Amino acid sequence: xxxxxxxxxxxxxxxxxxxxxxxxxxxxxxxxxxxxxxxxxxxxxxxxxxxxxxxxxxxxxxxxxxxxxxxxxxxxxxxxxxxxxxxxxxxxxxxxxxxxxxxxxxxxxxxxxxxxxxxxxxxxxxxxxxxxxxxxxxxxxxxxxxxxxxxxxxxxxxxxxxxxxxxxxxxxxxxxxxxxxxxxxxxxxxxxxxxxxxxxxxxxxxxxxxxxxxxxxxxxxxxxxxxxxxxxxxxxxxxxxxxxxxxxxxxxxxxxxxxxxxxxxxxxxxxxxxxxxxxxxxxxxxxxxxxxxxxxxxxxxxxxxxxxxxxxxxxxxxxxxxxxxxxxxxxxxxxxxxxxxxxxxxxxxxxxxxxxxxxxxxxxxxxxxxxxxxxxxxxxxxxxxxxxxxxxxxxxxxxxxxxxxxxxxxxxxxxxxxxxxx
Amino acid sequence: xxxxxxxxxxxxxxxxxxxxxxxxxxxxxxxxxxxxxxxxxxxxxxxxxxxxxxxxxxxxxxxxxxxxxxxxxxxxxxxxxxxxxxxxxxxxxxxxxxxxxxxxxxxxxxxxxxxxxxxxxxxxxxxxxxxxxxxxxxxxxxxxxxxxxxxxxxxxxxxxxxxxxxxxxxxxxxxxxxxxxxxxxxxxxxxxxxxxxxxxxxxxxxxxxxxxxxxxxxxxxxxxxxxxxxxxxxxxxxxxxxxxxxxxxxxxxxxxxxxxxxxxxxxxxxxxxxxxxxxxxxxxxxxxxxxxxxxxxxxxxxxxxxxxxxxxxxxxxxxxxxxxxxxxxxxxxxxxxxxxxxxxxxxxxxxxxxxxxxxxxxxxxxxxxxxxxxxxxxxxxxxxxxxxxxxxxxxxxxxxxxxxxxxxxxxxxxxxxxxxxx
Numbered sequence: 001x002x003x004x005x006x007x008x009x010x011x012x013x014x015x016x017x018x019x020x021x022x023x024x025x026x027x028x029x030x031x032x033x034x035x036x037x038x039x040x041x042x043x044x045x046x047x048x049x050x051x052x053x054x055x056x057x058x059x060x061x062x063x064x065x066x067x068x069x070x071x072x073x074x075x076x077x078x079x080x081x082x083x084x085x086x087x088x089x090x091x092x093x094x095x096x097x098x099x100x101x102x103x104x105x106x107x108x109x110x111x112x113x114x115x116x117x118x119x120x121x122x123x124x125x126x127x128x129x130x131x132x133x134x135x136x137x138x139x140x141x142x143x144x145x146x147x148x149x150x151x152x153x154x155x156x157x158x159x160x161x162x163x164x165x166x167x168x169x170x171x172x173x174x175x176x177x178x179x180x181x182x183x184x185x186x187x188x189x190x191x192x193x194x195x196x197x198x199x200x201x202x203x204x205x206x207x208x209x210x211x212x213x214x215x216x217x218x219x220x221x222x223x224x225x226x227x228x229x230x231x232x233x234x235x236x237x238x239x240x241x242x243x244x245x246x247x248x249x250x251x252x253x254x255x256x257x258x259x260x261x262x263x264x265x266x267x268x269x270x271x272x273x274x275x276x277x278x279x280x281x282x283x284x285x286x287x288x289x290x291x292x293x294x295x296x297x298x299x300x301x302x303x304x305x306x307x308x309x310x311x312x313x314x315x316x317x318x319x320x321x322x323x324x325x326x327x328x329x330x331x332x333x334x335x336x337x338x339x340x341x342x343x344x345x346x347x348x349x350x351x352x353x354x355x356x357x358x359x360x361x362x363x364x365x366x367x368x369x370x371x372x373x374x375x376x377x378x379x380x381x382x383x384x385x386x387x388x389x390x391x392x393x394x395x396x397x398x399x400x401x402x403x404x405x406x407x408x409x410x411x412x413x414x415x416x417x418x419x420x421x422x
Numbered sequence: 423x424x425x426x427x428x429x430x431x432x433x434x435x436x437x438x439x440x441x442x443x444x445x446x447x448x449x450x451x452x453x454x455x456x457x458x459x460x461x462x463x464x465x466x467x468x469x470x471x472x473x474x475x476x477x478x479x480x481x482x483x484x485x486x487x488x489x490x491x492x493x494x495x496x497x498x499x500x501x502x503x504x505x506x507x508x509x510x511x512x513x514x515x516x517x518x519x520x521x522x523x524x525x526x527x528x529x530x531x532x533x534x535x536x537x538x539x540x541x542x543x544x545x546x547x548x549x550x551x552x553x554x555x556x557x558x559x560x561x562x563x564x565x566x567x568x569x570x571x572x573x574x575x576x577x578x579x580x581x582x583x584x585x586x587x588x589x590x591x592x593x594x595x596x597x598x599x600x601x602x603x604x605x606x607x608x609x610x611x612x613x614x615x616x617x618x619x620x621x622x623x624x625x626x627x628x629x630x631x632x633x634x635x636x637x638x639x640x641x642x643x644x645x646x647x648x649x650x651x652x653x654x655x656x657x658x659x660x661x662x663x664x665x666x667x668x669x670x671x672x673x674x675x676x677x678x679x680x681x682x683x684x685x686x687x688x689x690x691x692x693x694x695x696x697x698x699x700x701x702x703x704x705x706x707x708x709x710x711x712x713x714x715x716x717x718x719x720x721x722x723x724x725x726x727x728x729x730x731x732x733x734x735x736x737x738x739x740x741x742x743x744x745x746x747x748x749x750x751x752x753x754x755x756x757x758x759x760x761x762x763x764x765x766x767x768x769x770x771x772x773x774x775x776x777x778x779x780x781x782x783x784x785x786x787x788x789x790x791x792x793x794x795x796x797x798x799x800x801x802x803x804x805x806x807x808x809x810x811x812x813x814x815x816x817x818x819x820x821x822x823x824x825x826x827x828x829x830x831x832x833x834x835x836x837x838x839x840x841x842x843x844x
């Protein structure tokens with residue numbers, strides 16, 4: 001007679017097929033492949049349709065039922081013994097940035113596919129269903145808001161608000177979805193989820209630098225976005241003495257350094273970035289009278305983020321006073337910090353430990369579908385290193401052994417939650 | 423019997439008609455007038471033709487012979503007793519910036535016109551001829567190089583190089599000149615000039631701040647222009663820890679401050695300006711991997727300017743090393759510092775003193791036709807204050823009493839050089 005512990009012990013020995021997973025990643029990356037080795041596959045484009053068709057076919061081949069909701073989210077569900085029970089879900093997205101890579105998002109979806117294939121190969125029957133989700137428009141490159149599919153699923157945005165958004169050519173999200181044949185009939189957000197695990201490349205350098213294979217993602221940084229406008233006085237660069245200037249660019253430059261120093265004061269997880277600067281009139285021999293700049297502040301603790309906000313505004317006032325310019329600081333977006341579910345985090349950590357992978361806890365600096373799904377289901381994420389921490393770039397890369405390791409951790413975390421049937 | 427000293431004393435009492443000069447300025451400013459009170463009259467446009475027609479007619483009305491050279495420079499010459507002698511020349515330009523004002527350039531030309539009118543009114547006969555020049559394309563807004571007309575006159579550029587330049591629509595300078603009927607037959611640069619005086623608004627705040635009516639311009643700042651490129655590494659603003667960044671914008675920001683500090687080390691006449699910045703990819707949540715910026719360094723002493731050059735390059739190396747980014751510093755233009763003619767400067771200074779105007783020596787920070795003419799003739803300039811030091815702007819403004827004072831100084835300096843005939 002087979003005991004439950006025998007079955008669990010057998011399931012604990014099941015491993016994904018790393019080569020098969022790698023081949024699927026490389027296969028999917030041919031759709032929208034760029035000359036420099038990346039992928040350009042904007043959401044709801046015909047290339048997105050081709051990718052959805054291919055991955056859906058692979059998911060159907062595992063025996064899953066594939067259904068699509070009203071914003072194009074795809075769900076492939078492998079039945080469990082209790083088929084009416086909420087599924088243990090995994091997944092991510094297959095849209096990319098305009099100059100994106102092969103791994104961002106695609107890895108999480110195909111790792112989920114590999115989990116289903118592995119369960120089939122090993123004839124594992126789970127108590128709860130196990131599913132793979134492909135969320136629409138995670139990247140936000142063509143339509144805002146970013147993470148629109150998972151956000152609609154989690155009730156963050158009304159679905160019709162998402163469907164109404166227009167791209168730069170004036171095409172509505174809903175029309176683009178219709179055009180590629182992926183406006184499904186399943187109700188949005190109706191599916192109950194037992195737990196959600198998402199595997200993803202880190203998109204940062206921490207795991208690689210510390211030679212860790214697995215990042216146990218405990219949550220995501222809170223974020224505040226600002227538009228900052230400095231107003232001085234345009235003046236001719238030659239005749240205007242240094243002490244008579246109202247140089248908006250000098251003020252903005254001071255702010256760039258102040259934002260950096262502010263983040264350092266909130267080390268190690270504080271982040272502060274100026275990514276966007278627009279100088280007016282932006283002429284070689286004119287002292288700039290106006291500079292627009294962005295500020296991006298992040299921290300895993302919302303209280304600390306509020307302190308960073310105060311620090312930013314205080315720095316702005318000090319710079320404006322010292323350099324005799326005007327400053328407006330306008331907060332334009334805010335995401336609260338996210339703490340993932342303690343039990344789900346522990347499933348990931350225990351799986352990494354049991355598999356013998358070097359691992360560490362890590363906080364996600366980037367946005368992910370998991371952050372929205374976490375609002376409606378217990379959630380955690382699994383990070384693997386990416387080369388030089390680079391993503392959103394055609395040279396984005398990851399190692400086959402890390403890709404395989406992350407999928408094995410995902411498999412064990414899913415099994416721990418979905419429970420193997422004797 | 424009238425003695426020479428009587429005559430000189432009479433000439434010394436001659437004054438311009440400030441109201442007439444002001445009316446001419448306001449009249450000319452209607453051609454290309456902008457809603458905000460400025461002037462948009464790009465060189466060799468039809469508006470430029472209208473302005474040339476109007477001012478030429480005024481000059482002819484004074485009895486002058488008006489001739490035009492091959493790059494469109496206009497010369498109106500009032501005969502002296504020795505009509506074959508080189509003329510004492512004054513003038514400036516009547517083209518404007520796209521968002522220019524009423525005074526920049528136009529003041530120098532119309533002050534010259536007012537000198538001729540005043541000499542006629544007082545029946546003054548000079549020994550040498552007195553002339554007014556209108557130089558083509560001082561502003562350089564439509565065609566580069568700036569100061570093309572005076573530069574061609576002074577042999578700085580070959581005339582056919584100037585004629586070949588194309589504007590943003592592909593129209594050649596020579597064709598535009600033909601189209602407005604101002605390609606003249608006078609040989610370029612053949613005219614001998616006894617001395618050149620140019621009246622101009624200061625385009626800076628010094629005279630206004632010190633409550634001086636007249637700036638005795640002793641020369642012009644030397645200038646070096648640079649393109650600076652910072653190369654770091656694009657990276658995602660969230661997942662990239664502060665210490666792992668190669669932030670090209672932070673480096674560029676440090677350079678903005680370093681350029682300011684460098685100019686302060688060469689006070690009071692050193693200038694350092696960053697007017698142009700281009701950030702790539704210039705996205706809110708991406709650490710910039712590449713920044714292009716301009717640097718403009720000026721100083722009245724070429725040796726000091728060379729020291730500033732060394733200081734700039736040293737700052738670039740230090741910033742690049744500290745922030746782990748690459749830097750290229752490329753000098754793209756250079757003007758040597760200009761010292762005006764001591765005798766001409768003294769004519770201006772003595773006239774201001776004799777007329778009782780508060781005055782000070784000043785170095786021009788901006789480029790002017792006088793700087794090129796100074797290469798082929800003894801030259802000096804006369805500055806008057808402009809409101810808040812602002813020029814190249816529709817709100818550029820000057821006071822009628824200052825406009826009149828500058829023209830009176832111009833008149834006396836011209837008379838001192840041209841010598842009054844008994």
